[in-house]
Amino acid sequence: MLRFLLLTSLAALVLAVPQPWYLEDELGEGRVVGGEVARPNSWPWQVSLQYKSGSYFYHACGGTLIRTGWVLTAAHCIDRSMTWRVVLGEHDINNNEGREQYMNVSQVYVHPNWKSNNIAGGYDIALLRLSTDAVLNNYVQLGVLPPSGQVLSHNHPCYITGWGRTQTGGSLSAQLKQAYLSVVDYQTCSSSGWWGSSVKNTMVCAGGGSDSACQGDSGGPLNCNVNSQWVVHGVTSFVSFFGCNTYQRPTVFTRASAYISWMNSIMG
Numbered sequence: 351m352l353r354f355l356l357l358t359s360l361a362a363l364v365l366a367v368p369q370p371w372y373l374e375d376e377l378g379e380g381r382v383v384g385g386e387v388a389r390p391n392s393w394p395w396q397v398s399l400q401y402k403s404g405s406y407f408y409h410a411c412g413g414t415l416i417r418t419g420w421v422l423t424a425a426h427c428i429d430r431s432m433t434w435r436v437v438l439g440e441h442d443i444n445n446n447e448g449r450e451q452y453m454n455v456s457q458v459y460v461h462p463n464w465k466s467n468n469i470a471g472g473y474d475i476a477l478l479r480l481s482t483d484a485v486l487n488n489y490v491q492l493g494v495l496p497p498s499g500q501v502l503s504h505n506h507p508c509y510i511t512g513w514g515r516t517q518t519g520g521s522l523s524a525q526l527k528q529a530y531l532s533v534v535d536y537q538t539c540s541s542s543g544w545w546g547s548s549v550k551n552t553m554v555c556a557g558g559g560s561d562s563a564c565q566g567d568s569g570g571p572l573n574c575n576v577n578s579q580w581v582v583h584g585v586t587s588f589v590s591f592f593g594c595n596t597y598q599r600p601t602v603f604t605r606a607s608a609y610i611s612w613m614n615s616i617m618g
């Protein structure tokens with residue numbers, strides 16, 4: 351077994367391009383590992399994107415409410431054609447706590463350059479039009495997007511949020527979790543020994559040091575503290591095939607500030 355592991359990781363090391371791994375929750379994979387349960391509704395722009403199967407809805411991905419009628423998520427979350435709903439004001443996905451708003455999705459807008467067979471190519475971003483507007487309150491708020499083109503510097507403090515497992519193969523966390531991650535700048539993240547050319551400058555890297563902080567759900571926000579305000583700088587996109595806290599393989603996010611004009615062109 352040890353020999354097998356050594357051989358497989360060696361095989362990966364000789365690949366020119368490290369293999370990314372999606373964070374979509376397909377049958378419960380790709381969730382927050384590490385971190386801690388968030389104070390209920392302390393990230394009020396975080397949404398649960400759910401797909402319908404039979405007569406039930408299941409959590410698939412995270413997302414961010416950016417306008418009362420619009421949710422930002424990752425393109426790879428909605429590669430399959432499904433009936434979707436968005437839950438706002440959620441904390442415990444197994445319990446109705448009375449703060450949730452259940453919204454239908456009337457339209458899905460995937461970035462036209464997204465290619466589902468090439469996540470390292472970028473453009474892993476999509477917008478969901480809600481059929482009715484969210485009601486903003488203490489539990490449901492809009493996420494703030496960065497100014498177009500803004501890039502955070504190395505070690506900038508951020509949090510990822512998502513519903514997830516506490517460890518690989520463990521049971522799902524029904525409650526929203528958060529984990530601290532600091533930004534790894536593009537120069538470092540795209541260097542050899544890190545992600546190399548798999549990372550583009552339209553992405554943000556965070557985490558990946560010797561700490562074991564880990565990723566949130568695909569599609570969910572990278573929340574960064576900028577001048578004492580939480581700003582959604584990233585959309586969770588991919589991690590290493592070898593796990594979310596692999597050394598020098600930070601979690602990779604679609605950089606929101608690279609897509610402000612695309613978002614505005616869709617939302618008007």
Ligand SMILES: *[C@@H]1O[C@H](CO)[C@@H](O)[C@H](O)[C@H]1NC(C)=O
Pocket residue numbers: 452453454481482
């Ligand atoms: C969402 O769609 C379902 C099925 O069409 C409908 O029963 C429900 O009332 C809708 N909910 C909202 C909030 O529009």
